[in-house]
Amino acid sequence: MMSLNYCTYGDHLAVATHYYDLIGGHRRYLCQSHADQYGYPEYLTPIKPDPWRPTYGYLVNALAGNGVSDLNADVWPFTESRTVEWLEAVGCKDPYLVADATWERYRTHPAEAAGLSIECTGVICLPLA
Numbered sequence: 001m002m003s004l005n006y007c008t009y010g011d012h013l014a015v016a017t018h019y020y021d022l023i024g025g026h027r028r029y030l031c032q033s034h035a036d037q038y039g040y041p042e043y044l045t046p047i048k049p050d051p052w053r054p055t056y057g058y059l060v061n062a063l064a065g066n067g068v069s070d071l072n073a074d075v076w077p078f079t080e081s082r083t084v085e086w087l088e089a090v091g092c093k094d095p096y097l098v099a100d101a102t103w104e105r106y107r108t109h110p111a112e113a114a115g116l117s118i119e120c121t122g123v124i125c126l127p128l129a
């Protein structure tokens with residue numbers, strides 16, 4: 001597993017997106033903002049994000065009140081953008097639902113939409129494509 005490197009420019013704590021090597025085997029790391037300002041971009045090597053870093057996802061379920069939940073929706077998290085699209089598609093207009101699920105993970109946040117009870121739960125999961 002690749003460890004996370006931080007920008008070696010300035011005194012801020014930003015995750016490095018690029019690096020370059022100095023003579024003598026030293027390596028310097030740059031965050032995106034410092035990489036954008038760097039005068040010799042041809043020497044910068046982009047750091048590929050670690051594909052196995054845990055990421056944030058959302059379980060979204062729509063319940064019709066008959067006690068039946070969608071088994072896929074119980075275990076298959078969406079990315080945040082997919083979650084927002086899905087909620088819009090079923091007519092859920094609660095602007096705070098995803099924000100609440102982000103703020104308080106692993107608690108089910110309810111909303112109503114078109115006669116359905118919507119449940120949204122923020123989780124930490126493997127990377128979502």
Ligand SMILES: [Zn+2]
Binds near residue numbers: 007008010012030
């Ligand atoms: Zn920086």
